[in-house]
Amino acid sequence: MEPEIPSTMTMREIIAHNIKTLRKSGVQEGQAAFAERLKTLDPSKRAWSVNRVSEAERGERNFTMDDLVLFARALGKPVSRLMLIPVGVESIRMDNGENVPRSALQDSGTHPDAPEEYLLEVGRAVLDHIEKAEELAKSLGVIGGMIRGAQIAAETLAGDSASIHSLTATARRDILRHKRGNAPEVGTI
Incomplete structure (x- = not known):
């Protein structure tokens, strides 16, 4: 002191x-x-x-x-x-x-108006806040990476939506055939 x-x-x-x-x-x-x-x-x-x-x-x-x-x-x-x-x-x-x-x-x-000790204390508090903000930014970077990964997956699925739509339509058609009794034979799908 x-x-x-x-x-x-x-x-x-x-x-x-x-x-x-x-x-x-x-x-x-x-x-x-x-x-x-x-x-x-x-x-x-x-x-x-x-x-x-x-x-x-x-x-x-x-x-x-x-x-x-x-x-x-x-x-x-x-x-x-x-x-x-x-x-x-x-x-x-x-x-x-x-x-x-x-x-x-x-x-x-x-x-x-403030004594130098107070100004030093404020300076230390500011540094602590900066360190916490840097930690938060790193955490947000990780979360941002996860969000970007989800976006890429969504874009991939959106690109494959025609394939998914086609598979869904085929599945519906096959279910209806099965209900009518004229289901396709195994291995012909």
């Missing part, structure tokens, strides 16, 4: 929190794979290591604007998503010690 979010954070801690959360819930990569992704996307070819990713996710390093663009690209999110103030944070602590209220920095209408 994720640690509780403090009511006051620095922007560096917020960005770190968002990078870690998005990496775990979005790209679902470990830090080593994520470091490799950063290396391939970084035009300056800096040495991104597990240690550097870990420091970034703990808020132990300052982020340049290039870093923010690089992390956003690697996570497939806009840069603004990295700076989104998490639910529960009421103020931002500045380097000079001043606490700036959340409302002064972020319009409450632009922030999702």
Whole structure:
């Protein structure tokens, strides 16, 4: 379970929190794979290591604007998503010690109302529904195959309807002959 979010954070801690959360819930990569992704996307070819990713996710390093663009690209999110103030944070602590209220920095209408845990839960539920829909589609495929088989049988019978009609007519004629007493001899049908 994720640690509780403090009511006051620095922007560096917020960005770190968002990078870690998005990496775990979005790209679902470990830090080593994520470091490799950063290396391939970084035009300056800096040495991104597990240690550097870990420091970034703990808020132990300052982020340049290039870093923010690089992390956003690697996570497939806009840069603004990295700076989104998490639910529960009421103020931002500045380097000079001043606490700036959340409302002064972020319009409450632009922030999702639901905590990230809820969004993850909804995402998992959606995936469960997709899996169930795929299972249903497979079942319907089997049923569809059975229906197609029945259609082919019906078409075959429809094609043979003249033969069936002829056999039925012959059988009726023979039954009537038998009732009249002039049934054909065995083997002459």
